[in-house]
Amino acid sequence: MPELPEVEIVARALQKVVAGRRIVSAELRRAKLAPDSTAAGFAARLRECRINRVHRRGKNILFDLDNGRTLLTHLRMSGRFVLLSAADEDPKFAHAVFHLDRVSRLVFEDQRHFGLMKVIKTTGLARDASIAKLAPEPFSEEFSADYLTKVLSGSARSLKEFLLDQTKVCGLGNIYASEAMFHAGLSPRRRAKNVPRKRIEPLFEAIRNVLNEALAVGESKRPDPVIIGEGVYGNGITADWAVYEREGLPCAKCGSAIRRIRQGARSTYYCARCQR
DNA sequence: ACCCTCACCTGCACGC
DNA sequence: TGCGTGCAGGTGAGGG
Numbered sequence: 001m002p003e004l005p006e007v008e009i010v011a012r013a014l015q016k017v018v019a020g021r022r023i024v025s026a027e028l029r030r031a032k033l034a035p036d037s038t039a040a041g042f043a044a045r046l047r048e049c050r051i052n053r054v055h056r057r058g059k060n061i062l063f064d065l066d067n068g069r070t071l072l073t074h075l076r077m078s079g080r081f082v083l084l085s086a087a088d089e090d091p092k093f094a095h096a097v098f099h100l101d102r103v104s105r106l107v108f109e110d111q112r113h114f115g116l117m118k119v120i121k122t123t124g125l126a127r128d129a130s131i132a133k134l135a136p137e138p139f140s141e142e143f144s145a146d147y148l149t150k151v152l153s154g155s156a157r158s159l160k161e162f163l164l165d166q167t168k169v170c171g172l173g174n175i176y177a178s179e180a181m182f183h184a185g186l187s188p189r190r191r192a193k194n195v196p197r198k199r200i201e202p203l204f205e206a207i208r209n210v211l212n213e214a215l216a217v218g219e220s221k222r223p224d225p226v227i228i229g230e231g232v233y234g235n236g237i238t239a240d241w242a243v244y245e246r247e248g249l250p251c252a253k254c255g256s257a258i259r260r261i262r263q264g265a266r267s268t269y270y271c272a273r274c275q276r
Numbered sequence: 277a278c279c280c281t282c283a284c285c286t287g288c289a290c291g292c
Numbered sequence: 293t294g295c296g297t298g299c300a301g302g303t304g305a306g307g308g
Contacts, residue, residue, distance in 0.1 A: 032284090076284095077285090078285085078286080078287095093286085110285090111285075111286055111287070112284080112285045112286055112287085113284070113285045113286075114284060114285070154277090154278090155278085155279095156278080156279080157278085157279070157280095161279090161280095264280080264281090265280095265281075265282085
């Protein structure tokens with residue numbers, strides 16, 4: 001379920017709690033979680049190593065290990081990491097288990113089975129298919145109004161679908177795409193290439209603002225995020241959205257009813273009066 | 277190169 | 293109570 005802010009919060013929590021610790025052994029319990037590995041290969045490449053650092057690229061969470069490899073993970077819709085003590089039972093959908101030093105284990109659970117993992121060489125990380133094609137990070141210098149102008153101009157898709165394309169803009173998902181368009185006053189139905197030049201700067205600002213605000217909310221809710229037995233969460237940033245899941249409710253700016261439409265088989269929420 | 281639809285799963289809220 | 297339907301914060305594969 002997570003978008004960039006949620007993934008960032010999880011990566012920060014994991015960095016705090018598992019960076020520096022050893023993976024004694026790893027179990028791949030659902031083969032399709034890591035389709036490029038066998039269970040034996042997964043275990044072999046992750047046993048007896050130290051986690052140097054946990055970080056994020058797009059919506060991927062990366063565990064850099066001291067054996068020259070990186071564990072690349074994606075939570076997709078329902079993936080979560082949970083840190084458990086020896087006495088805790090595994091959750092129902094425990095698809096990978098990392099036994100750490102100091103008697104605890106990090107469990108990847110995923111009700112919907114969409115999550116993905118793979119183990120790659122750290123030196124090849126930037127060239128890995130799932131990383132290489134991602135758009136620049138939204139808070140990097142490379143991501144700018146000029147960059148947005150360039151990529152918008154090449155796309156005939158709706159602005160909403162464009163914003164969900166991680167190769168154009170990375171980090172937005174279904175919630176923050178709707179929210180950003182609302183704050184920019186842009187209609188989700190407008191073609192990306194038809195966003196007027198003057199309105200690109202406000203869109204750029206809105207993208208950064210919605211992500212920043214969600215990050216701030218996430219951080220404030222989880223100041224000391226990880227307690228053994230209580231878990232490391234993947235979701236739970238619930239803010240007061242301006243439009244998301246507000247179909248039929250009044251727009252905060254003009255009072256007219258928020259609409260829900262389907263775009264690319266997903267819901268988009270918007271104010272038809274404020275967003276043109 | 278782009279664009280569209282479908283597929284991958286379980287579970288929950290809803291209406292009959 | 294059960295059963296069908298639609299929906300859920302993501303993305304890749306495979307078609308045109």
